[in-house]
Amino acid sequence: MDDDKRLEAFQAKIDREEKIEPRDWMPEDYRKHLIRQISQHAHSEVVGMQPEGNYITRAPSLRAKVVLLAKIQDEAGHGLYLYSAAETLGITRDELLEQLHGGKAKYSSIFNYPTLNWADIGAVGWLVDGAAIVNQVSLQRTSYGPYSRGMVRICKEESFHQRQGYEIMADMAKGTPEQKAMAQDALNRLWWPSLMMFGPHDADSPRSGNALKWKIKRETNDELRQKFIDKTVQQAEVIGLTIPDPDLKWNEETGHYDSGEINWEEFYNVVKGNGPCNNQRLTHHKRAHDEGAWVREAANAYAKKQLEKSKVA
Amino acid sequence: MSSDNQFPQWEVFIQSKTGLPFKHAGSVHAADSEMALQNARDLYTRRMEGTSLWVVPTDSIVASNPDDSGSFFDPSNDKIYRQPTHYVMPEGAKNI
Amino acid sequence: MEVKDALIQYCLRLGDDAMIMGHRLSELCSNGPILEEDIAMTNISLDLFGQTRIIYTYAAELEGKGRSEDDLAYLRPEHEFQCALLTEQPNGHFGNTMARQMIFSVFYYHLFKELSKSPDESLAAFAAKSLKETTYHMRHACEWVVRLGDGTEESKWKIQDALNDIWSYHHELFEKDEVDEKLIDMGIITDTATIADDFYASVNEVIERATLGTPAGGWKATGGRSGRHSEYLGHILSVFQSLPRAYPDAKW
Numbered sequence: 001m002d003d004d005k006r007l008e009a010f011q012a013k014i015d016r017e018e019k020i021e022p023r024d025w026m027p028e029d030y031r032k033h034l035i036r037q038i039s040q041h042a043h044s045e046v047v048g049m050q051p052e053g054n055y056i057t058r059a060p061s062l063r064a065k066v067v068l069l070a071k072i073q074d075e076a077g078h079g080l081y082l083y084s085a086a087e088t089l090g091i092t093r094d095e096l097l098e099q100l101h102g103g104k105a106k107y108s109s110i111f112n113y114p115t116l117n118w119a120d121i122g123a124v125g126w127l128v129d130g131a132a133i134v135n136q137v138s139l140q141r142t143s144y145g146p147y148s149r150g151m152v153r154i155c156k157e158e159s160f161h162q163r164q165g166y167e168i169m170a171d172m173a174k175g176t177p178e179q180k181a182m183a184q185d186a187l188n189r190l191w192w193p194s195l196m197m198f199g200p201h202d203a204d205s206p207r208s209g210n211a212l213k214w215k216i217k218r219e220t221n222d223e224l225r226q227k228f229i230d231k232t233v234q235q236a237e238v239i240g241l242t243i244p245d246p247d248l249k250w251n252e253e254t255g256h257y258d259s260g261e262i263n264w265e266e267f268y269n270v271v272k273g274n275g276p277c278n279n280q281r282l283t284h285h286k287r288a289h290d291e292g293a294w295v296r297e298a299a300n301a302y303a304k305k306q307l308e309k310s311k312v313a
Numbered sequence: 314m315s316s317d318n319q320f321p322q323w324e325v326f327i328q329s330k331t332g333l334p335f336k337h338a339g340s341v342h343a344a345d346s347e348m349a350l351q352n353a354r355d356l357y358t359r360r361m362e363g364t365s366l367w368v369v370p371t372d373s374i375v376a377s378n379p380d381d382s383g384s385f386f387d388p389s390n391d392k393i394y395r396q397p398t399h400y401v402m403p404e405g406a407k408n409i
Numbered sequence: 410m411e412v413k414d415a416l417i418q419y420c421l422r423l424g425d426d427a428m429i430m431g432h433r434l435s436e437l438c439s440n441g442p443i444l445e446e447d448i449a450m451t452n453i454s455l456d457l458f459g460q461t462r463i464i465y466t467y468a469a470e471l472e473g474k475g476r477s478e479d480d481l482a483y484l485r486p487e488h489e490f491q492c493a494l495l496t497e498q499p500n501g502h503f504g505n506t507m508a509r510q511m512i513f514s515v516f517y518y519h520l521f522k523e524l525s526k527s528p529d530e531s532l533a534a535f536a537a538k539s540l541k542e543t544t545y546h547m548r549h550a551c552e553w554v555v556r557l558g559d560g561t562e563e564s565k566w567k568i569q570d571a572l573n574d575i576w577s578y579h580h581e582l583f584e585k586d587e588v589d590e591k592l593i594d595m596g597i598i599t600d601t602a603t604i605a606d607d608f609y610a611s612v613n614e615v616i617e618r619a620t621l622g623t624p625a626g627g628w629k630a631t632g633g634r635s636g637r638h639s640e641y642l643g644h645i646l647s648v649f650q651s652l653p654r655a656y657p658d659a660k661w
Contacts, residue, residue: 024379049439049447056435060652060661061479062465065435066458072438073451077356080444084322084340093319093342118652118661150339157360176659284439292442293317294567295503298560299344300316305559306345319443341445347552352445354545355452 003027014215019145022088030214034144035089036105037216039096042082043107045075047281051115052124060118067164068121074161078154085146101286108132109267110193112275119172119179119186125165127187127194127232133158134228135198143215166235173239180240187236188244195259196267198225229257323349324374325357326367335367343368413471415591416529418491419598420468421481422588422634423535424461425492428482430513431457432645433500442503449549453510456542460535467531483653487643488636495578495630497641501571504564507553508571509578514547515611516582516604523599532597551615558619569621576624581631583608588634 006025013020020026049072056072059065083093099105110128115121133155140151172183199205199221211217219227229248236243247260270278320342326335338357343349349368357363377385393399402409434454441447465478495513500506521543524536557568583601585593592598616623632638652661 021379023376046439046444053438056438057432057648058651060483060659062458062462062482064661066455066462069435069438069451069455069458073359073448073455076439076444076447076451077359080341080356080448081339083444087322087340097319153339171661175661176656178656179659288440288442291440292446292503294561294563295442295557296318296320296344297316298564299320299348299556300318300560301564302556302560303345342443343445344556348445348556351449351549351552355448356445359452 011213014143017215019148020143021145029210030216031089033211033214033216034147035086035091037211038082038086038089038147039091039099039105040107042079042086042096043100043105044111045079045082047107047111047285048128049075049079050281050284051111051113051277052121054115055118055121058118059121064168071125071161071164074157078150078157081150081153082147085144085150088146097289101282101289103273103282106271108197109270109275110190110197111281112270112277113190113193114277116189117182117186119169119182120190122165122168122172122183123186123190125161125163126169126235127165127190128197129158129161129165130232131194131197131228133162134224134231138218138224141215141218147216166239169241170239173241183239184241187241191244192262192266193270195225195229195262196270198222198228200264200267226256229259233257320344320348322371323353323368324371325353326369327357327363328365329363331364335365338362340371341368410587410591412591412595412597415588416532416597417468417471418588419592420464420471420532422491424464424468424481425490426496426513426517427457427464428461429490429492429496429642429645431455431461432649433496433498434506434510437500437506453546453549456539456546460539460542463535463538467535479653483650487638487646490638490642490646491634491636492638492642493578493581493633494639495575495581497633497639497645498575498578499641502567503553504557504568504571505575507550507557508568508575510546510550511554511615512575512579512582512612514543514550515615516579516608518543518547519604519607519611520599520601523604526599527597529597547611554615554621555619558616558621565621568619572616572621573624576626577628578630580629581633584631584634586634 007027010020010024010026010030013024020030052068052072052075056065056068059068083096086096087093096105100107110131115124136151136155136158140148140155142148142151169183169186172179174180175183202208202220202222205221208217208220212220233243233248245260247258249258251258269275273279321344322340322342324340325338327338328335338353341349341352341356343352346368350366353366353368358366389395431454434450434457437450438447438454441450461482462478465481469476469478469481495509498505498509518540521536521540525533525540527533527536554568554572557564559565583605585601589598589601593600613623630639653659
């Protein structure tokens, strides 16, 4: 079969809502786009362990501590599911990490913001995971089988994450004046970066065309962002916090909230590496990786010896 | 392969309850089989998903080629006599 | 000393060991040599905090002063903690962490086996649950000690050094004072002397498989059971307890 025919069959398969599996023929751009998107997603889960991990040792109750630990552990697990999905496309985890350390692969910019008080842990769960879930629910229907299966598993496990965060925010908001101030402060700092998680406006999103045609993405950045805003506004009201957007108001006609413009300069600046924690996050990841090198070498050497022994026996 | 790497990949199969078949859950990286079992346990059974685990080096999996799917799987399309519903049973016969 | 008071103190010691050990492991999140290991460490940490909560709750119940698990974890000063100095030692490199974990888990594996037979039902139930968890922690740590011992030259001396360093801290786990004596007399707990042979046998088996040398004697750490700690504990608690201390009126 020539490539045109293959491409036609590939597109037909996608249009029939059939999944593409690792050994199926796929256009090189589809593979590349997936590797970029899945690895970015995986790195986000892993780097995202850092801002939340910042409060593990300071969680204010034993219950809060185990919940946070379990949640961060899930993020590590989700990183692993996603690395596995990327690996089915013919790239190794070593290569993926090299790309991360070399700055070639990105992760979600939200994790380049610091967590500065306990309510931030609430805000991360409520807003950051909330935004991620909107995206991930949509991605359960992505056309690539391993990615889709990973998303189904992740969505199932993440269902407690957002609740955990919202519970913290609610408790803080109804707590002492100091706690309420912390909650509002966290919302003020993390609201806009959360909206940025959905990426540039559709009109400024150059790669969306193929991604939608190939059903890698199922909904556009702006559609997903709108969904997130619509469901979150009411949740903020219920716990008595104010979303830091003076232009936010209900639009009877569209049935959606209108909102103010995102500071795109800040967005691109953070993407380029100039956010408050870009350097810190990457340095942390590289340090852990480098410090672990002798351990990985030892485990490989041990495995090799065992294999040789079993051959002799 | 360099001696510092992310370890070889293993495929993980979980039996959720005794008596049920093992089902593919995903993969882990591990240097040896014991580590693979432990990593699989920690990653895939955090929510009481399993009672038994298999780990298999990914390299050892032999997969059919999608290009062969026609010759492999279509020939069973017209063998409906392999289905019990293909047969007409006399009226009134029980337990068959 | 009343039996009840002895039992309260004993439970606090079990809880303090689990909590401080759990804390040390929780510090490692996102610092493991490979992502799979981050999950393993948090798992062990979660188990230990789970144990902490059960045994603190029981201690508070026995005490009957209306204190909660969090009061015990967050509002006691340093000298009221009775954890063994072993649990306070810093994570160091991965070999240090695994050597410490091996000693801790092997000891508690054998202890929980005995405590699960205690006539005190709550203690026995706690020990039985913890035994399952600890069996896995022990397996995880021992396998790593073997890998590092029989891995590369570098890993071999690193894990040997780690083992030698932490060895000074294992004696304290076997110490007995009037709390233990009272409970041993009443048949509620087992004398740690009776598990010493098993402990050394288990550790030696791992050391042999790991092609390592037996760690030498030397200095013996002590003091944790009477509230005299290493300097590390103060730093651990200043972080651990910071929020409830800074905002005493807040509910979290």
